[in-house]
Amino acid sequence: MQNSCYNWRERDTSVLLQLTNNMTKRVCLAFLAVVSASIVWFYFVLNTCRSELWMPPGRLLVSGDKDLAAKENQLQQSQLDKVAAVHSSSERFPGFGDKNAIAKENNQLQQTQLDKVPAQHSPPGRLHLQDIKDVIVKGTKQLKLKSHNQVSEIRQVVFAKVHKAASSTVQNILLRFALARDLDVFLPIEGSVINDMGSAIHPGQMIRHPKGKLFDILCSHVVYNRQILKQYFPDSAVRVAVIREPMQQALSALHYYATVYPRKTILAGIEKHRKNPFDGYLQHPEDFYPRPERICAEPGSYISNRMSFDLGFPTLHFVASKENDTKIELFLNRLNQEFEVVLISDYFDESMVLLKRRLGWSIKDIVYLKVNAAQLDRNSIWSQKPTLNSQIVKAFRSCNKLDYELYDFFLPIFLDKVKQQPYFKEELSYFKKVKGDIGAFCLNGNLNKTLEISASEWSAGFSISAWDCQLMSTEEKEMVEIVRSRQLKRYKDLKKSMVN
């Protein structure tokens, strides 16, 4: 019994042993299966992540496997293509820089990135996630900065200063740029207006360059005429204009020419409509014109179609334009060819960032404080909002047909240009932030301090001094005076050196 019992036990133990052995095998097999599945899965995930998230080309895994290397090259190529596609969108910006130069610089940039990555990832085969992320972030930032510094700084700018379209702020920006670099600004001997009622320029009224050279910057009021301006500016100068929603523009002009530079016929109209001049003008425009039969078709009027007049719509065609759309079309197409950028002051910051990119300027160059913006007393007759209804709007639109055609033509072009720009929103919000900081600093009257703005992907570091604040808040006339006296002194020295 004992024996049998023992035997049974022995047999049982061996069965048990066998069973255990089998189970261990199974567990081991299962374990192996799970491990290998995990490896395959991990490898798969790794590859997917790498191709989907990690933009910059570079050897993340280095191995002797030629197939893998070939795959990596393919991956890098597709990434390069992607990056190139993003950057080539700037080429759609007509005339924005030399395309070949941009492409070349892109390639160079990509090459330096390619060169950098393997160096940072030795020893080969190691995957340091943080390092890789750092390189990626750095690379992308560098890419952003680079992509907007591709245009070398442009210093010749012909700016058509359209009346009452925030153009004084643009003028201030251009004059500061000219001051900082001793550029030659095309200026009258006196005052700040080159001409006002027609495109002719009287050379005797203009400051002449002592060496008979051409000028760099135009930003005074002028009735634009490319042929006439050709005598003073190189063809390569970038032509820029700014326009504004026509009703806003006209009402702003009405206010300005009734209060700051009063004009007789406008004052007469105000006299008739003292209660609400805006309503008076919108409902009875004839009261504000010297020749009521020519409302809205009066060339050189300050309160209707002035933007088209400033941009050179032929005086003779003002009346005909009401019936002849071909004349307007020809005008708009010509402007579109002659001007590389028509900015929209209703999108002022967008306009400045676009301008910066087009001209290869810096953030400091385009920062501004509002100048010439009217501060209104709440009791002023001018603080009233005009009454608008569809009939009034329709009448105003028909009266200001030229300016509306102009605005409706260039607004979508502008918005499209903005849309085509890579990283535009990012740079715009950075610009707004920096502008806010600078505005607060300048308003605080920190006369002995400077504000340091640190470098960012959008701009090198720079500082703002009290003098910068002062220039930014200087009004048109005084600003022109500062630039003119500096320029005249420079010319005097130049003449002296020419004599000696």
Ligand SMILES: *[C@@H]1O[C@H](CO)[C@@H](O)[C@H](O)[C@H]1NC(C)=O
């Ligand atoms: C309209 O203007 C165009 C261009 O100036 C001119 O060729 C055409 O004859 C004009 N049409 C009418 C009906 O006057």
Ligand SMILES: *[C@@H]1O[C@H](CO)[C@@H](O)[C@H](O)[C@H]1NC(C)=O
């Ligand atoms: C600014 O600097 C001037 C001279 O350097 C000094 O006289 C003046 O007290 C300073 N003002 C302030 C507010 O620090």
